[in-house]
Amino acid sequence: MAAQYDLTSKMIPFLDLHLVFPLLEFLEINELFYTPTTLLEARYELSLKTSMIDFIDKLHGELKDAGITPAPIELVERRKEILEKLQNSQAEAQKVMDVIENPEVISALRQDKLQNLQFLKDNYGMTAEMIQTLYKFGQFQYSCGNYGGAADMLYHYRVLSTDDHIGLSALWGKLASEILVGNWEVAFEAVQELKEIIDKTHFASPLHQLEQRTWFLHWSLFVFFNHPKGRDAVVDLFLQPAYINTIQTSCPWILRYLTAAVVTNKRRKNLLKELVKVIEHETYQYRDPITEFVEALYVNFDFDLAKQKLAECEEVLENDFFLVAIQEDFIQNARCFISETYCRIHQKIDVAELSQTLNMTKEEGEKWIVNLIRDTKVDAKIDYKENTVLMNNNTQSVYQQIIERTKGLSFRSQVLATSIEKREAAQLKAAQHEKNHPSTAVPETTTKA
Numbered sequence: 001m002a003a004q005y006d007l008t009s010k011m012i013p014f015l016d017l018h019l020v021f022p023l024l025e026f027l028e029i030n031e032l033f034y035t036p037t038t039l040l041e042a043r044y045e046l047s048l049k050t051s052m053i054d055f056i057d058k059l060h061g062e063l064k065d066a067g068i069t070p071a072p073i074e075l076v077e078r079r080k081e082i083l084e085k086l087q088n089s090q091a092e093a094q095k096v097m098d099v100i101e102n103p104e105v106i107s108a109l110r111q112d113k114l115q116n117l118q119f120l121k122d123n124y125g126m127t128a129e130m131i132q133t134l135y136k137f138g139q140f141q142y143s144c145g146n147y148g149g150a151a152d153m154l155y156h157y158r159v160l161s162t163d164d165h166i167g168l169s170a171l172w173g174k175l176a177s178e179i180l181v182g183n184w185e186v187a188f189e190a191v192q193e194l195k196e197i198i199d200k201t202h203f204a205s206p207l208h209q210l211e212q213r214t215w216f217l218h219w220s221l222f223v224f225f226n227h228p229k230g231r232d233a234v235v236d237l238f239l240q241p242a243y244i245n246t247i248q249t250s251c252p253w254i255l256r257y258l259t260a261a262v263v264t265n266k267r268r269k270n271l272l273k274e275l276v277k278v279i280e281h282e283t284y285q286y287r288d289p290i291t292e293f294v295e296a297l298y299v300n301f302d303f304d305l306a307k308q309k310l311a312e313c314e315e316v317l318e319n320d321f322f323l324v325a326i327q328e329d330f331i332q333n334a335r336c337f338i339s340e341t342y343c344r345i346h347q348k349i350d351v352a353e354l355s356q357t358l359n360m361t362k363e364e365g366e367k368w369i370v371n372l373i374r375d376t377k378v379d380a381k382i383d384y385k386e387n388t389v390l391m392n393n394n395t396q397s398v399y400q401q402i403i404e405r406t407k408g409l410s411f412r413s414q415v416l417a418t419s420i421e422k423r424e425a426a427q428l429k430a431a432q433h434e435k436n437h438p439s440t441a442v443p444e445t446t447t448k449a
Contacts, residue, residue, distance in 0.1 A: 003033040014218040026321045051143040093137035151177035179222045187223045214250040225322045234261035252286035264329040
């Protein structure tokens with residue numbers, strides 16, 4: 001498959017550089033699109049922007065082994081500087097941690113951050129600058145590749161800090177840390193919290209909020225395609241107006257992941273029509289075999305083209321870092337979509353022809369169709385002699401639909417007429433009773449003085 005469908009270069013500008021390493025490693029391990037030397041050099045250049053000195057040293061050696069002479073760097077001196085800074089940052093942060101890990105302090109802290117800060121200041125002399133050391137130490141640990149320690153420090157900082165701006169930055173850092181250690185449950189919670197903050201925060205400009213949402217869409221892919229409820233979240237979140245607008249404005253390639261999530265999610269199948277509208281609208285701006293498969297099947301009803309695109313989808317999915325794990329689910333559900341659409345259009349289906357449309361052998365196709373009829377309870381019969389499937393079309397004709405609706409209208413009219421007649425009879429009976437039994441009330445009299 002041509003490198004035209006590789007989205008790595010489009011995504012890198014919207015990812016933290018530590019999140020880029022897994023993408024480059026995936027390409028290198030699977031030998032995709034780029035030479036191993038090119039990917040090794042890219043990883044090395046990125047590593048120089050971090051404080052992961054052991055990782056830099058390792059890649060430096062690999063480049064030499066590959067016959068490439070990298071620019072000279074003073075690793076010994078840099079290692080010394082990093083270790084010294086790490087020790088100093090840890091010592092400063094530990095002063096704060098010793099206080100907030102005290103059981104008495106833990107029991108005294110409340111939900112009100114301002115009240116907590118005042119308590120810590122009055123009783124332990126803690127200042128906002130001291131709390132800031134937690135953020136700085138967490139940030140430096142992240143740069144060193146100690147993601148678990150970074151997540152812990154940034155969590156404690158967010159518990160105490162009242163600075164919303166730095167607090168948002170700390171949440172981004174915590175999310176990245178949880179992603180890189182594979183803590184998907186906590187990362188999923190962080191994604192939900194981050195979305196809520198981005199949606200509620202009044203940024204300096206709409207452009208700033210658009211940038212935040214664009215970054216959010218890219219980072220969330222790591223979580224959503226690894227968490228059990230992730231694909232539900234993709235469909236529910238990405239189709240919201242604010243995020244559809246973001247996709248259309250800043251990153252139309254995210255449509256690949258939205259489409260894959262809808263196709264592999266039977267519980268959100270009702271949103272397929274909405275997805276088709278978005279794909280139709282954006283087809284001039286972005287298209288790949290995954291979006292083209294949906295367009296071929298549900299817009300053009302072109303089964304030959306859908307078959308061709310489904311074959312291309314297999315390769316795209318296999319070579320996509322986020323989608324490789326759902327390749328089998330996608331292919332199975334896509335075949336179901338083809339079968340259902342095909343069956344709605346045709347009354348008599350040739351099994352061999354449908355098997356070919358599904359990119360399956362005749363034997364595989366027969367088993368597939370039998371399982372489909374059994375699992376979905378489609379009203380159909382298999383004629384093994386002619387090797388065909390006969391669909392029992394229960395759809396009423398237009399004339400029959402009009403007759404049925406007219407019957408319903410007639411029944412409702414009768415009920416209404418009966419109700420009116422009963423009401424009129426009751427009113428007539430009441431008037432007759434009043435006439436036969438005039439009121440016996442005593443008339444009002446006037447007394448003279």
